[in-house]
Amino acid sequence: MKTRAWATPAADQPLAPFEVDRREVGPLDVQLDILFSGICHSDIHQARGEWGNSKFPMVPGHEIVGRVTKVGAQVTKLKVGDLAGVGCMVDSCRTCAPCDHGDEQFCQKGSAFTYNSTEMDRKTPTYGGYSKQVVVTEHFTLKVPTSLALQGVAPLLCAGITTYSPLRQWNCKKGDRVGVVGLGGLGHMAVKLAAAMGAEVTMLSTSRSKEADATRLGATSFALTTERSTFKTLAGQFDLLIDTVSAPHDLNSYLGLLRPYGAMALVGVPPKPLEVAAFSLINGNRRLAGSSIGGIRETQEMLDFCAKHQIVADVEVIPAEKINVAYERMVKNDVRYRFVIDAATI
Numbered sequence: 001m002k003t004r005a006w007a008t009p010a011a012d013q014p015l016a017p018f019e020v021d022r023r024e025v026g027p028l029d030v031q032l033d034i035l036f037s038g039i040c041h042s043d044i045h046q047a048r049g050e051w052g053n054s055k056f057p058m059v060p061g062h063e064i065v066g067r068v069t070k071v072g073a074q075v076t077k078l079k080v081g082d083l084a085g086v087g088c089m090v091d092s093c094r095t096c097a098p099c100d101h102g103d104e105q106f107c108q109k110g111s112a113f114t115y116n117s118t119e120m121d122r123k124t125p126t127y128g129g130y131s132k133q134v135v136v137t138e139h140f141t142l143k144v145p146t147s148l149a150l151q152g153v154a155p156l157l158c159a160g161i162t163t164y165s166p167l168r169q170w171n172c173k174k175g176d177r178v179g180v181v182g183l184g185g186l187g188h189m190a191v192k193l194a195a196a197m198g199a200e201v202t203m204l205s206t207s208r209s210k211e212a213d214a215t216r217l218g219a220t221s222f223a224l225t226t227e228r229s230t231f232k233t234l235a236g237q238f239d240l241l242i243d244t245v246s247a248p249h250d251l252n253s254y255l256g257l258l259r260p261y262g263a264m265a266l267v268g269v270p271p272k273p274l275e276v277a278a279f280s281l282i283n284g285n286r287r288l289a290g291s292s293i294g295g296i297r298e299t300q301e302m303l304d305f306c307a308k309h310q311i312v313a314d315v316e317v318i319p320a321e322k323i324n325v326a327y328e329r330m331v332k333n334d335v336r337y338r339f340v341i342d343a344a345t346i
Contacts, residue, residue: 001021001022001023001024001133001135002019002020002021002022003019003020003021003022003131003132003133003134004017004018004019004131004132004346005017005018005019005020005059005127005130005131005132005346006018006059006130006131006320006323006346007020007057007058007059007127007130008047008056008057008058008060009056009057010056011047011048011049011054011056012048014324015047015060015130015323015324015327017320017346018057018059020059020127020131022127022133022134022135023124023135024135025070025071025072025135026072026137027072027073027074027075028072028074028075028137028138028139029071029072029075029135029136029137029138030068030070030071030072030075030077030078030084030135030136030137030138030141031068031069031070031071031133031134031135032064032066032067032068032069032084032086032133032134032135032136032141033066033067033069033132033133033343034064034065034066034129034131034132034133034134034343034346035065035066035067035150035342035343035344036064036065036066036150036151036153036154036317036340036341036342036343037061037063037064037065037128037129037130037131037154037340037341037343038061038063038064038129038154038155038157038158038159038313038315038338038339038340038341039060039061039063039323039326039327039330039338039339039340039341040060040062040063040155040158040159040185041185041246041330042062042158042269043060043061043062043128043327044327044330044331045269046058046060046115046116047060047327050271053116054116055116055117055125058115058116058127058128059115059127059128059129059130059131060115060116060128060129060130061114061115061128061129061130061131061341062086062087062088062113062114062115062128062129062157062158063087063129063154063155063156063157063158063159063340064085064086064087064114064128064129064134064154064157065083065084065085065144065150065151065153065154065157066083066084066085066086066133066134066343067081067082067083067084068080068081068082068083068084069133071138072138075138076138077138077139077141077143078138078141078143082143083143083144083145083146083150084141084142084143084144085141085142085143085144085153085154085156085157085303086114086129086134086136086140086141086142086157087114087140087142087157087158087161087293087299088105088113088114088157088158088293089104089105089111089112089113089114089140089293089296090112090113090114090119090126090136090137090140091111091112091119091120091137091139091140092104092107092109092110092111092112092120093107093108093109093120094107094139096108096109101295102295102296102297102298103294103295104140104295104296105292105293105294105295106292112126113126114126114128114129115127115128115129116128129341129343130320130323130341130346131343131346132343132346139296140296142157142296142299142300142303143300143303144303145303145304145306145307147307147310148306148307148310148311148312149312151315151317151340151342152312152313152314152315152340153303153306153312153313154313154315154340155185155189155313155315155338155340156189156302156303156306156311156312156313157299158293159185159186159189159313159338160189160193160302160303160306160311160313161293161294161298161299161302162186162189162267162291162292162293163186163189163190163193163242163244163267164189164193164294164298164301164302164305165291165292165293165294165298165302166240166242166265166267166289166291167190167193167194167197167240167242168294168298168301169265169291170239170240170263170265172194172197172198172199172240173197173198173199174197174198174199175198175199175200176197176198176199176200176239176240177199177200177202177237177238177239177240177259178190178194178199178200178201178202178238178239178240178241178242179201179202179203179204179234179237179238179240179241179242179254179257180194180201180202180203180204180219180241180242180244181204181225181241181242181243181244181245181249181254181268182204182205182243182244182245182268183203183205183207183210183213183214183217183337184244184333184337185313185335185337185338186244186267186268187203187242187244187337188213188217188313188314188336188337189313189337190242190244190267191203191214191217191218191219192217192218192311193305193306193311194218194242195217195218195219195220196218196305196309196311199240200220200221201218201219201220201221202219202220202221202222202223202234202238203219203221203222203223204223204225204230204241204254204257205222205223205224205225206224206225206226208224210222213336217314225253231253231256231257234257235256235257236256236257236258236259236260236284237257237259238257238258238259238262239258239259239262239263240262240263240264240265241254241257241258241262241263241264241265242265242267243264243265243266243267243268244267244268245268245270246268246269246270246271247270247271248270248271248272248274249270249274251264251274251275251276251280251288252275252276252277252280255276255280255281255286255288256280258284258286259284260284260285260286261284261285261286261287262284262286262287263286263287263288263289264286264287264288264289265289265290265291266288266289266290266291267290267291276288313337313338314336314337314338315337315338315339315340316335316336316338316339316340317339317340317341317342318339318340318341318342319341319342319345320341320342320343320345320346321345323341326339
């Protein structure tokens with residue numbers, strides 16, 4: 001099946017109209033007509049070859065919401081007409097220990113990612129959500145709540161689960177003190193989700209201009225991290241920090257904000273390794289951890305949680321011809337807080 005898309009032919013080239021082949025729907029496959037596709041910052045990194053693993057031509061996009069138009073004979077999860085989503089993965093071995101535990105993102109044989117990857121045959125390239133249709137095996141589809149604005153649901157498939165997962169891992173609950181480092185695509189979701197879980201949320205930002213937005217999103221307080229006094233005033237105050245920053249920054253200063261046995265979860269990806277002093281962890285038995293996306297089961301749990309609390313991402317919807325402009329604006333942090341492509345314009 002031929003489907004229209006937008007792709008980049010090389011790391012130094014802009015995205016442009018393209019055509020990809022989608023496989024025919026097999027017995028366990030689901031076909032979606034894509035309605036909205038979010039733009040994640042990792043799309044830019046990979047489209048521009050900044051992570052060293054890019055394969056071209058590349059159709060980015062792993063925040064996909066669409067309507068089911070065809071299902072295989074053995075599909076039971078969805079039916080034609082249903083709303084469905086596809087996130088960062090489209091397959092895994094489904095037999096190893098992580099897969100069996102519901103952590104398909106850690107598949108020991110390597111997950112098949114939604115784009116810039118291959119199917120599990122390690123031959124067939126995967127193409128992402130900047131397109132009109134996609135065909136995915138049933139297990140890796142998500143049921144999309146009908147009560148939420150679909151354009152705001154699309155970023156939940158990456159930004160939402162990326163921040164929901166560490167909050168769940170560290171059992172975020174009512175009364176916990178949670179600090180969110182950085183207010184962007186990830187940070188704004190971390191604030192919304194932690195607040196919905198009952199936490200007292202503090203936004204830790206380098207920009208005073210974001211204080212009003214942080215409050216609107218659910219933060220109960222705001223602290224300016226360009227002021228050194230902030231790290232003295234808030235020392236030992238937080239149960240959990242969600243660090244969304246992708247730029248170089250001093251982890252040791254933030255670790256000092258944790259209570260004993262507190263944890264700091266990294267979800268941002270700085271370009272170079274960050275230094276950590278041993279005593280920043282030893283003093284107070286503090287933990288520094290990374291957190292990836294969640295598995296399919298946890299991603300569905302996140303979507304259901306968002307439906308219950310009426311949470312979606314704050315988005316700016318754009319036509320496909322504005323993708324390259326959106327990339328440049330994202331690099332300049334000129335978006336509040338996620339671009340979403342209207343797939344009808346592809």
